[in-house]
Each structure stands twice: as C-alpha cells, then as structure tokens.
Amino acid sequence: MPEASSSTGVAQLSFGKAVNAALARALEDMPEVVLYGEDVGKPGGVFGVTKDLQRQAGAARVFDTPISETAMLGVAVGAAMSGLRPVVEIMWIDFSLVAMDQLVNQAANVRYVSAGRLAAPLTVRTQQGATPGSCAQHSQNLEALYAHIPGLRVGIPATAQDAYDMLLAAIRCDDPTLVIENRAMYHGDPQPVSLGGPIEDACGARVARPGRDLTLVAWGAMLFQALEAAAQLAREGIEAEVINARWIAPFDWPTLLASAGRTGRLLVAHEANVTGGFGAEIAARVQDELYGRLRAPVRRLGVADCRIPAAPHLQAALIPDAGRIAQAARELVGEQRDRRTQP
C-alpha cells in the first residue's frame, strides 16, 4: 500500500487545487471518466485547474477540444448515454449559452422521456461572476437559468472543501450536473481540505455560522460577503445564522426552512440579477411555507437589474457586498422591532 499521499488525509489546498484533486481522484477511481475542454489537456486549463491531469491519466481520457461548445456538450450527452462519465469544462458560464440546447433540450430530457431507461450522467464544470474589468459577456451569474430546468443539478461550491466534495458528488451522480465555480477564488489562500473520504450526494446545504436573530443565505463567492456581514452584525449584538446553500438545484429546503423558522427572518444575497434570480424562488417558497411564523418579510439582495459594465468602479455600484448585506440585515431586524412597537 502506498503511504497516505495527497489523495487521502487532510491537505492545504487552494480552491483551484481542490478542484484538481477531485478530478485526479475521479480519473483514478473511475475508468469511465473522461475530461475535456478548451485548453484543459496539455496546457492544464487557463486557470491551471486541470494541471498535470493529462500526464496522469493519458491523452485519450484528458484532452483539448476545438472551440465548439455545442459539440463539446453534445458529445458529453451521447458519451454519457453510452456509459462514460464525461466531465466537460466550459471556460466561462457565459459561453454555455452557445450550447444551451445540449443542456436544456437534450441532457435534461434524457432520463425523464425514456422513463428512466436512459441517463446522461455528465458533469459540466464552469465558473461565473464579475471581476474588475471583465466585460459584459464574461460577468454574468446564470445559475437561475439552469436551476429553472428540472432534471439538471446545479451546484455552486464556496469553500475549497466544497469544491472537492461537490465535484466528486457531481461526477458520481447519475444526472446531468452543472458545477459553477468562481474564478476569483481559484488562487485564493490554501484551506484545509479533507481528501479521500466517502462521496456525498449531489445535494445539501450547510450552516456556515450559527445564529439566532436572522438567517442569511448565500452561495459561491457571496457566502464570504455574508460571513463578513455576520461578523459586523455580531459586533452590534445581532446574531445572524449564515447558510451556505451549495446546491441550488435540487435545493435543500429542509435546512433553510428549519433555520428561517427558528430565526423568523431571512435575507438572501446573491451575485445574480435580482429579477428572476434564485433569491426570488427562495423568498416565494419560504414565505409560502413559513407564513405566520416569520417576523418580517423575506428580503433579497442581488445585482441591480443591469448589464455588467467593465469599469471596476461601475461594477462596484451594482454588486452587493458585506456592507450592503449587513445594512439590509439591520433593516430586517429593525422592521420587526418597529412592528412590535406598533399599537
């Protein structure tokens, strides 16, 4: 037996390296996994996330593709229906729109319309979000688009451990699954990641910080803004419970409802546009399920309904941050206080 190496135990890994470790493990454990995408093979990906994987697993299983998103995803659908487990990198989620047909009309339908006799267990890895200077075609947060499609699973890892666990869960899952990463986090500080453990199911939220006064739910990079907001609020005596939603579809309603039911207040924060964003779904569902038990209306924060400008200071005018989350949370708590003082 080889010694416990980087593939077991706890390692200090950046978010991007955690993705790499998950891919390495999947390629090693499952001969049916193939990994491909633009610049994914030899160069190891534009963010270096697939580095060395072609060397480890061979060019037959890890390879570069033409810039042909429709073919890339269509090939994944066919290969998955035929027994492979393709993992495809779509470099930016914005580019998935070029091949949305293959995800929405094709992959999402396979299991249902065949009454379960066929399946398309493919994984799409991609990343989203605005970063300073990124143009309007490289800045969108499109999770709600895909969460709207029954049959697709949509995960958004926030921590390096999430990146590792959720990707393995996606690859092992028998459904077409989209894992949306965040490029701003790939090269962040190393965090402890426990490797080699059992593979979880492709669902499930986590309580990232317990609290009693209100619930903040966020995902991806916005989780860190929510945690920062919670830290600010704690200094003012407001204890926010922060939920890392992780999987947007299927969504972990029991965890969220339990938290919001206990705190009586819910604030959703996301980086996608407000209108029709997944926050709207959460607000509607929670209000429906917890009617009468909430102490204030559910609030949503998201990007102002606009295209994303390239200039960093213009972007900042649109995107919520910890300060704005904390302010909205204060208002939520205050709202209830005001109501209580009404005769």
Place this chain on the structure above:
Amino acid sequence: MSLVATSGDAPFARELAALDTMLHIRLLEEKITELRKAQSIQGSIHLCIGQEAIYAGSCQALRADDPVFSTYRGHGWALARGVPAQGILAELLGRESGVCRGRGGSAMFSAADHGFYGENSIVGAGAPIACGAALASVLRGEERVALTAFGDGAMNQGAIHEAMNFAAYRDLPVLFICENNTYAELTPVAETVRDAELHKRAAAYGMPGERVDGNDVAAVRDCVAHHAARARGGQGPALIEMMTQRLVGHYYGDLQGYRPRGELAEARQREPIARLRQRLAADGVAADTLAALEAAAAADIARAAEAALAAPLADPATVMEHLYA
C-alpha cells in the same frame, strides 16, 4: 493621424499611411500594457501586437461606411478604422470620455460612427451579426461590405459555419477574415482540426477562399480590395485566411509556456512593422521620414494617454443608463 512624408515620398503615400496606422496600433498597445502593469487598467487585456498589418491593410481597402465586426482583440481594428486613441484608452480606464463610457471595456467596445461596430467576446458570435449588417445594406441599396474578423480557433464554432452558409446562399456582401495566428488561446489550432488550411473550408459553402500573408500589408490590402469589390458587385462573400503571429501572449499575463522554443524569435523576424519599414527604406524612402513618422505616432499616443488619464471617471450614478431606450 498625420502623415509626415515629404513630397519626394509621394509615391509611397499609401504604404506610409499603412505604416503610420501600424505604428499607432503598436504604440497604443504598448501604452495599454504599461497602464495594465500599473493597475490603472484592470482585468483581461488581449493585445494584437504582431498582427497590425491585417488591420491597416484591410481598412485601407474598405469604404469609411463599411461596418467592421471584430473579436475581443479589437484595439487594432478600432484604431485602423479611425477611432481616436484617446477614446479607446479612456474606455479601458473607465472614463466618461471612453467610447462606451467605461461600459464596454477592452473586450467589448464599439464606435459605430467610425464604422467600428464592435468587439465581441463570444468566439464566433460576430459573424452572423455581420451577415445581418450585410443584409440591411443589400435591402437598402447601400453597397456596404460587412467585414467580420475572427481567429483560427473560431473557425470551429457553429456560429461561423452557419454564418458562412447564410452569407453564401444569400450572396451577402460579407468578408470573413480569419486572423490565423496559429493559436486558440494556449492550444495550437493544428491540434484541434484535421486540416489546418482553414481557407479551404470556403469551397464547402460555394464561396472563394484565399490564404494571404497577413504580415504583408500590401497583400492584405489587395486581397481585401478584390473581394470587397466582388461583394459590392453582388457576387457574395469570401473567406480570407490571413497568416500572422501574435508577438505577445493570448492575454496580458500569459506566460506562453506552450510556445516552442525559438518560435517567438522567429516570428519577430517576420513581424509586419519592421518588414514594411525595411521595404520602404529599400525603396528609397528617407530614414528621416520613417523616424519622423514614428516620433509623431509616439507623441500622439502619449498625448492621448495623458488626456485619457486626466479625464473624469464615468459617473457611477449613471450606471443604469442605456439599459432600455
């Protein structure tokens, strides 16, 4: 842009004008690199250093009202269409005086009043749009030719195939310009196609396909002029594959580890600006003329940068403007 040629250089006016454009592009992009390095400009920047002859030559062959659609690597196209360097730099710096008030940025700005209908950051997406511009021109009897530029990697995008067929079956006046710099980001195009002579694909759509030396400004100009005339005369589109090399990374910060040793040094031997300068010198253009041209271009770009840096930032209070009519 001003020409600093003396009367004795008159027979070379066209070549000197091309050189002037190319120098402006090169110096603009060097200035952009400097500003990016200093973090004054943020985010992804895609430079066209080494590919300047394509823009200068093509635009010399176009009419001022012919719409040009480029990729995200569009600074050179914009400048060759006459977009002021100040407006481009201000755009990249997020200033109010930027051609798109800081909204487009390096990868998505446009300046339609100069015939520059914009960059596009989705590989291949500009080609069908150019077909639409050509359709409008035909229906309105305007005899404009739409030029759409894309890379060798883009040749594998569905949108490009659909656009070429659409233009061909409707005889639309579209020039499909493939800037073949042999790389799609970090991957050599030859590794993702069976036949790397991309111009041959034109035959499948029933239109002319040609390969030219994209570092030879005269060859580029002549080829574009020929096909533009055909297209204007109702004879339909053409695919022109222009062979070139970028002398820099795919994006700012790209370490280019994927490039074989010696490739860049070799590419520098063939680079279009030095080449045109040498040819003009050999043909008898005075060294002073060439030096003066370069000095004037450098002064232009320095002035443009100064003005752009002094301009006020785009006002965040206006960030929601332009979303709807």
